[in-house]
Amino acid sequence: MSGWPDTRFAALVGSAHPIVQAPMAGAGGVDLCSGAVAGGALGSLPCAMLGPDEVCAQAEQVRARAAGPINLNFFCHEAPGSADDGAWRTLLAPYYAEFAVEAAPEGRARRPFDEAMCEAVEAARPEAASFHFGLPSEALLARVKAAGAVVIGNATTVDEAVWLAERGADAVVAQGFEAGGHIGRFLGSDPAEAMGLFALLPQVADAVDVPVIAAGGIADGRGIVAALTLGASAVQLGTAYLHGPESEISAVHRAALGGEPTRFTNLMTGGLARGVAGRLMRELGAIRAEAPPFPLAAAALAPVRAAAEARGEFGFGPMWAGQAAPLGRALPAAELTRVLADQALAILRREA
Amino acid sequence: MSGWPDTRFAALVGSAHPIVQAPMAGAGGVDLCSGAVAGGALGSLPCAMLGPDEVCAQAEQVRARAAGPINLNFFCHEAPGSADDGAWRTLLAPYYAEFAVEAAPEGRARRPFDEAMCEAVEAARPEAASFHFGLPSEALLARVKAAGAVVIGNATTVDEAVWLAERGADAVVAQGFEAGGHIGRFLGSDPAEAMGLFALLPQVADAVDVPVIAAGGIADGRGIVAALTLGASAVQLGTAYLHGPESEISAVHRAALGGEPTRFTNLMTGGLARGVAGRLMRELGAIRAEAPPFPLAAAALAPVRAAAEARGEFGFGPMWAGQAAPLGRALPAAELTRVLADQALAILRREA
Numbered sequence: 001m002s003g004w005p006d007t008r009f010a011a012l013v014g015s016a017h018p019i020v021q022a023p024m025a026g027a028g029g030v031d032l033c034s035g036a037v038a039g040g041a042l043g044s045l046p047c048a049m050l051g052p053d054e055v056c057a058q059a060e061q062v063r064a065r066a067a068g069p070i071n072l073n074f075f076c077h078e079a080p081g082s083a084d085d086g087a088w089r090t091l092l093a094p095y096y097a098e099f100a101v102e103a104a105p106e107g108r109a110r111r112p113f114d115e116a117m118c119e120a121v122e123a124a125r126p127e128a129a130s131f132h133f134g135l136p137s138e139a140l141l142a143r144v145k146a147a148g149a150v151v152i153g154n155a156t157t158v159d160e161a162v163w164l165a166e167r168g169a170d171a172v173v174a175q176g177f178e179a180g181g182h183i184g185r186f187l188g189s190d191p192a193e194a195m196g197l198f199a200l201l202p203q204v205a206d207a208v209d210v211p212v213i214a215a216g217g218i219a220d221g222r223g224i225v226a227a228l229t230l231g232a233s234a235v236q237l238g239t240a241y242l243h244g245p246e247s248e249i250s251a252v253h254r255a256a257l258g259g260e261p262t263r264f265t266n267l268m269t270g271g272l273a274r275g276v277a278g279r280l281m282r283e284l285g286a287i288r289a290e291a292p293p294f295p296l297a298a299a300a301l302a303p304v305r306a307a308a309e310a311r312g313e314f315g316f317g318p319m320w321a322g323q324a325a326p327l328g329r330a331l332p333a334a335e336l337t338r339v340l341a342d343q344a345l346a347i348l349r350r351e352a
Numbered sequence: 353m354s355g356w357p358d359t360r361f362a363a364l365v366g367s368a369h370p371i372v373q374a375p376m377a378g379a380g381g382v383d384l385c386s387g388a389v390a391g392g393a394l395g396s397l398p399c400a401m402l403g404p405d406e407v408c409a410q411a412e413q414v415r416a417r418a419a420g421p422i423n424l425n426f427f428c429h430e431a432p433g434s435a436d437d438g439a440w441r442t443l444l445a446p447y448y449a450e451f452a453v454e455a456a457p458e459g460r461a462r463r464p465f466d467e468a469m470c471e472a473v474e475a476a477r478p479e480a481a482s483f484h485f486g487l488p489s490e491a492l493l494a495r496v497k498a499a500g501a502v503v504i505g506n507a508t509t510v511d512e513a514v515w516l517a518e519r520g521a522d523a524v525v526a527q528g529f530e531a532g533g534h535i536g537r538f539l540g541s542d543p544a545e546a547m548g549l550f551a552l553l554p555q556v557a558d559a560v561d562v563p564v565i566a567a568g569g570i571a572d573g574r575g576i577v578a579a580l581t582l583g584a585s586a587v588q589l590g591t592a593y594l595h596g597p598e599s600e601i602s603a604v605h606r607a608a609l610g611g612e613p614t615r616f617t618n619l620m621t622g623g624l625a626r627g628v629a630g631r632l633m634r635e636l637g638a639i640r641a642e643a644p645p646f647p648l649a650a651a652a653l654a655p656v657r658a659a660a661e662a663r664g665e666f667g668f669g670p671m672w673a674g675q676a677a678p679l680g681r682a683l684p685a686a687e688l689t690r691v692l693a694d695q696a697l698a699i700l701r702r703e704a
Contacts, residue, residue: 005703168423178548192638193613196530196548198578199569199675206679226550226578229699261545284543323551327508327558347581351357351703 003345009171009211009234013069013127013150015339016040019224020213021333022238023073023130024181024247025049025110027320030061032333033247037066037155039337042120042128042234047074048110052120059124065333069127070125072120073151074113077133077271080293087290089300095280095316099307103300110269110295113140122147134186135167142233144168152213154184157195157350163187165208173236174204175214180239180262180322182273182294191264191272198230219327221343225351228344237340239322250314257325268318270297276325278315355697361523361563361586365421365479365502368392369693371576372565373685374590374651375425375482376533376599377401378652379672382413383598384685385503389418389690393491394480394586404472411476421479423471423504426465428487429538431622432645439642441652447632447668451659454465455652462621462647474499482506486538487519487613489557490572497522506536506567508546510559514537517560521533526556528568532591532614532674533645543616543624550582557583571679579693580696589692602666609677620670622649628677630667666695 004010010018010168021036025046031219037043043062047055055072055224060125062070089096096102111117112135121129121144126271129144136144145151147166152163154173175184178198183194186230197216211233218227219240243257253276260276265286268275271294277286280301291297305316331339356362364440373388378397389395395414399407407424412423441448441455463469465488473481473496481496482504488496496503497520504523505516513524527536528549535546549568557564563585570579571592579587594601595609608628616624617638621688623646629638632653643649657668683691 105434138634175551176548178551185431189613190615195675196528196569198528198575199530199571199679202572202574203676203678217548220554222582223550223552226581229578229703230574230583261541261543261647263544323547324555327554329553348703351581351700 004349005228005348006233009213012170012211013042013071015042015069016239017337018234019340020071020234020236021241021337022236023071023343024238024242024320025202026318027242027249028247030065032241033070034062034065035244035246035333036337037062037068037070037333040068040341041337042069042071044130046072046073047117049074052116055117055120056124058183059126067072071128071130072124073130073132074117074127075110075133076131076136077294078183079112079295080344083292083296084300085292085296086290087299087349088297089288091284091288092300092304099304100165101307104303110298111231115140118143121149125149128152130173132182132184135164135169140196142169143159155204155209156183156185156200157187157189158190158207160187161204161208166211169210171211171213172204173213173215173231174201176200176214176233178217178323179215179275180325182269182271187189197227200229201230201232217322217324221347223324224340224344225275225347239325240328240340241333241336242321242325243328244332244336245330246333249319252314253319256319257321257328259326260267260321262321262323262325265299266291268301270294270296273318273320274322275320276317279313280316282315355700357580357700358585361565364424364522364563366392367394367421369648370529370586370690371692372423372586372588372688373397373593373689374588375423376590376594376672378598378670379594379601380625381573383408385422386417386580387413387598387685388593388597389420389422390688391686392420392693393689394421394423396425396482398425399469400425400427404468406474406552407472411478413573416555423480423482424476425482425484426469427485428465428483428488432648433462433688434494435644435648437644437648437652440644440649441641443636444652444656447656451656453659456655462650467492472496479500482525484534484536487516487521491518504565507556508535508537508552509539510555511541512539513556513560514535517562518659521562523563523565523585524556524560525565526553526584528552528566530569530675530678531567532626533672534621534623535616549627551581553579553582553584569674569676572674573692573699575676576692576696577699581620589623591677592680592692593685593688594673594677595680595690596684597682598685604666605671608671609673609680610672611678614673614675614677618643618649620650620653622646625670625672626674630671631665631671632668632702634667643692
């Protein structure tokens, strides 16, 4: 870890570099995580759409392919009851007709972290466990910690960072609104008050004593060093890894990373998430009140998406991307991790 | 200027530090500008609400009080014709009744840069002239340059930065969405695509050869050094200067800088601008389709605002603030400028 000005987070999880490969459910799994670990990052496995057995199996596969710390990522949203999604289905009706499908329950729901998942963590013994939308219950959190995992929470405001640190998070992600995918706000702030990383990060770093991981809009060595200067102990990059060969995204999605503007949409899951627009967002608008709460919107959309993708149309599924997507390079995850670290360390040496 | 890694912009305008005190119409004038100049910044005079004679008079006053470069700031919006603001006046009707006022033309309109203002620049001979919402016509721009002013444009997207550089801007502000006041977009991008400084700045720096000035969310030495790392040659701070004694803001506005969330509103002028909410924003919502285009919304609101402020109510005028407002300190502008430079230079030395 020589050369890094702040080794608090890297020492905590045991990674060579203070870089976290962001978990991206549906966009990268064992291959991406293994590559990032091999390159010296904390590699992440997105587990919110997996069953407990799959979590253990994937963790084992990464262990077999790369030596280094891994992070298992879970969602902690309060699962809504059976919300009425009638208006949403009505809005989607023309697509049901076009693709000749019927509304059906989603095959793979995004489930909140629970007892069964906690057992999977206890079995897999990851070096870290990260949580989106808050933290698990006190009892489950204690078990995660007892299993040896460093607990990482995700904050989009100073209040959320303080909340997470007070409840036992060992490190806190400061997620700027530039980040691709789901904005992790969970204390009810207005989306119109979403903060950019440049303003959020130093305020979070001032407010909590635990190491802060900067996320959102970081794509290269410049961004890493800037984040460290603003108070981060580490950085988390997601979109940067999407360009590479291990990401499991469509060719349309991959091409859009080169320069398509991104925006928040609630069409894919009901939760706000940043991505590039496909046909659904263009035709319905990015934000619709008809969409039921996270994660329920995905269920009614799932059959349309499946039928569209079977035809080679990719505008009905998420194409998550952050605002720094155009800065990315199509490198394998291990090489990208090394390049990012080398770039950052070179800037730090040049400044020295 | 010793100690700064990039002196391109400071050398261009002749400032001791690569710091621009942002122009803030209605929130700071001669006092603020003089203080910033005395501290070693490029001081700015907001001129969009002044007449040409006032511009010359204020520039002379600053010249008499501080030795150093000044920047005159103008708007280059296309002045809309007489837009129908009937729906807007109807929305405001309850306030006309409450404050017993009638709709009237605004006394001080925000005027686009024109022939008369160009003559003022030729007379005042500022070291820099900065423009919001694009650039003046080719002929006027040539005259501004011939008068010796470094021309600064304001970009909120990479496309705008390239547009400005191609049309002769000598430096370009990369304005992150964190910035307080009017977002300067002028090429028609969707507001939902507004970019955070962390992602915008390196993409702008890669796209243009002229020096880039980072703006939005910068409040202290950490932010200055981070911006330089991301590719900026200089930084522009506005909100940071609002805390100090030279700013001409209400006590309510000043107190809100300590932690009130900010958001974009179009209620004050018709243009999108970031600030903290007062009574009008709380009661009508921050964004209303009834508001006519910039700058026309201000006219119908002006009598309500004047009557409210006469009663000590400040929720009907702009309370612009950027997202890093809580990081600010209440220091006189000269001292703040020196502290900012010292903080940044200390970080640069520590990294060295």
